[in-house]
Amino acid sequence: MTKAPVLSPATVSEHDGVRYLHLGTPWVQGAMRLRTPAKIELEYVQRMMVWTLLRPPAELTRGHAVQLGLGAGAITRFCHGAMKMRCTAVELNPEVIAACRAFFRLPDDGPRLAVVQQDAQHWLDVAETGSVDVLCVDLYDHEAAGPVLDSEAFYRACARVLTDTGVMTVNLFGRDARFERSLQRIAAAFAAGTVFALRPTREGNTIVAALRRGALPERDELQARAQQIDTRLGLPARKWLRMIRALPADPR
Numbered sequence: 001m002t003k004a005p006v007l008s009p010a011t012v013s014e015h016d017g018v019r020y021l022h023l024g025t026p027w028v029q030g031a032m033r034l035r036t037p038a039k040i041e042l043e044y045v046q047r048m049m050v051w052t053l054l055r056p057p058a059e060l061t062r063g064h065a066v067q068l069g070l071g072a073g074a075i076t077r078f079c080h081g082a083m084k085m086r087c088t089a090v091e092l093n094p095e096v097i098a099a100c101r102a103f104f105r106l107p108d109d110g111p112r113l114a115v116v117q118q119d120a121q122h123w124l125d126v127a128e129t130g131s132v133d134v135l136c137v138d139l140y141d142h143e144a145a146g147p148v149l150d151s152e153a154f155y156r157a158c159a160r161v162l163t164d165t166g167v168m169t170v171n172l173f174g175r176d177a178r179f180e181r182s183l184q185r186i187a188a189a190f191a192a193g194t195v196f197a198l199r200p201t202r203e204g205n206t207i208v209a210a211l212r213r214g215a216l217p218e219r220d221e222l223q224a225r226a227q228q229i230d231t232r233l234g235l236p237a238r239k240w241l242r243m244i245r246a247l248p249a250d251p252r
Contacts, residue, residue, distance in 0.1 A: 010095035012103050021072040021099060029096075029140070030072020030104070037105050038081055039234065040074045044171060044205035047198050048075060048136050050240050051167040052229050053222055054211055055134075060229075061085055063133030063163070068120040068149075073100040075136050080113050082233060085134075089115045090123045121149055124157040132161045135168040147172065150182055155189035155210075162212040170208045179206065186210055198243040216244075 008023035014034075018041060021030040031041040040046045052060060063086070065079040070091035080087045091097050094117050100106035107113055116123060120139055135158055139148050147170075158168050168190075172182050186208055187195045193211040200206045216222070226237035 007093045007095065010093065010099040012099060019072075019103060021096070021104065023093070023096075030070075030074060032072055032074065032104050038077065040078055042074070044201045044203065044207065045071070045074050045138075046235060047201070047205075047207040047240065047243075048138065048169045048171060049078070049233075049235055050198060050207060050209050050237075051134050051136070051169050052233065052235065053225050053237055053240065054167045054209065054217070055165075057225060057228055059133075059165075060232075064088065064131060065134040065136070066090065066132045066161075067136045067138070068123070069138040069140070070096050070100055070106075070115070071138055072104045073106040074104075075138075076113070076115075077104075077106060079134075080107065084112070086112045087114070089113075090118055090120050091115065092117065092119050121154060121157070124154070124161055127161045129160055130163050130166075133163055133166050135162060135166065137168060138171040140171075147182070150178070150185065152185040152188055155186050159189045159193075159210070159212055164213050166212045168210045168212075170210075172206050172208055173204050183208065197245050198240060199245070 011022045011024055013020045013022065017034050019032050019034060020028050023029055033039065033041045040049065061083045065085045065087050067075050067089045070076065070089045076087050076089045079085045097115055097117060109115060137158065162168065170186065172179055183197070190210040190212065193213045194215050195208065195210045196216070198207045222241055226241050229235050229237035
């Protein structure tokens, strides 16, 4: 019999008008500014939204957005609330889901929102092929030492559930020795597409984006999209353009 994972308690703190989610340690798992709860507070979480640059403007808010790892619910709230997308959030720890509903304004499930208490790998294994347009992966435990799911098989499962025009973003630690290995696994899983990374944040979070198929749009097109995203969604997309580091499809 497989031993059930030990799940950490979800705890909440507040400082300077910002509410933080923890998993029984000082490490921050998510945040929400109390005066502007609809906005994404943490810089690395904002950068997880770099996928908006990779979707044609007419399709920007269409389709199915999935978050693996709920955190404080910032991406889910934004995609569901500001972008009006259909959203699924997959979170293993029931205390995290309860904390998001009690303290971080996560809406109840409805026609456009499903919060699933499940292991992310299991959810991927049973999800329909090509059923997801946007996949945001942020899977860390209470120690926040590295992603808890990081194998090539995991990233291949991520690629499988995406549509041909789908895109994935992943939160990694760019200054961690395992970063290059993670990058290689993602590139191998997305060999038919394009993989790029943004520069690390001050804390070391490095967002990697992977297109299921195809190449990055031309620079002029990216700049036009960034302008629209800045104006329409209030995200710093023009700033992201200066951070993009394109990578070969499979560097191995």
